[in-house]
Amino acid sequence: MTAPVLETENLVKIYGRGETRFDALKGINLEIGKGESVAVVGKSGSGKSTLMHLLALLDAPTHGVVALEGKPTGDLNAKELNELRNSAFGFVFQQFFLTPNQSVLENVTLPLKIAGVPAGERKRRGMEVLDQLDMADKAENKATDLSGGQKQRVVIARALINEPSVIFADEPTGNLDSATSRVVEDILFGLNRDKGITLVVVTHDLDLAQRCSRQIYLVDGQIVPTPEAATNDVVDRQPRRAAHPAGADDATGTVRITEPTTGEMITLSEADAAELTRAAQEPMRPGKHAAPWATNTPHRPTDQPGATA
Incomplete structure (x- = not known):
């Protein structure tokens, strides 16, 4: 694989706390090389969109590291993150997120406007990318006047306007018919x-x-080796009952324990309590990548106050 443009080390994302706690990602290690095309595949609830949001710096992990071009991003402030996202990444979503009462050109050049690029330069670059996607003749049309396939071309043009190194496409053809989907796919893979x-x-x-x-x-926030595990229509999500720890309530199948990192008393299923106790006793996982920052990143699940599922 080529030099990684994106890396993660022991990436963990937890939403909620106590009984509402949900572990969306459970220690993801991966590298994405420059110029690769990579599919993140999984059923609804598998963690695939959460992983994309962390890779794209749209959200912060509970634990672990995301690095861009070998540089960790965890210490960047909000302004630095916004600038980095705007310059390095382009986004193509299932929902088009176009401003309906603005022109195609205005929608496409929005990232340049955010970056403070002068109006004349915005128009020149906007028309260039629209021309690449055979949409130059629609530059003055309102977004509401376009078909689904045309809207997705506009979204791709907007993703290209800052000459990004990475394009994230989240279900990019989900709202399109099969013929239009193929055209949009061809555009993305051509880029x-x-x-x-x-x-x-x-x-x-x-x-x-x-x-x-x-x-x-x-599958369930973890990378699995085969597509069958990630796409099987029947996935067993029922927790296995563990041996009753001290404090177990036989009537409800729950247990009150002290959360290892916060010291709070929380109520969990017996299986989750056993897993939390095991994880707290687990040593730090050594880094698996060659990057100097990727050594002994903690992988210890903790509740994240204020997060919602």
């Missing part, structure tokens, strides 16, 4: 092939995933 833009596609569509050079399969 990956011809311009060397790294493409990260989040999808439950195996056909789309197979067009990528590599697939990452997620």
